[in-house]
Amino acid sequence: MSKPFDMELFLVGVLTGSQATRQRHLRQAKVIHAAIADHWQRESPWSWQRKHVAWFLEHRLTRRSEATRYYYFLTVRLLTGRLEKSWCFKYQVKV
Template identity: 70%
Template structure:
């Protein structure tokens, strides 16, 4: 039996800001994780590649508003900072 990856523990060191902002980032990171797991069966962010996050931003958010896409982009940037990578994403 495997234990599910805990996104809250993963992002804890990188989260800053108000309680509401931290909760939004966690909620969005879990949604990103769920979409990537469903598409590629890759649960841990440590195994993600740039293509996974780029796919999420392009395809999973294509019917969302500009503001929503921007907030998800901020969460993706937080994840990449935590992964200590230099990936760059645009909307």
């Protein structure tokens, strides 16, 4: 049996800011990871493709507030930076 993926260890090198900010990014990264693992059966961020993260941003956050979507977008930027990917996601403001 394999050990569950440790998101805190994965993000330790890119997390900056206050303790509250780091905890928020970690909490949101775990939510993103759980959603992608549940829907796409991808247990590790190393196996993610751009479409998996785009799916989360477009479909899982549709009913969330503008502020919540923005903070998740910031967390996604940290994740893609840690993965050393050049993925670009357009942050869209609902009008």
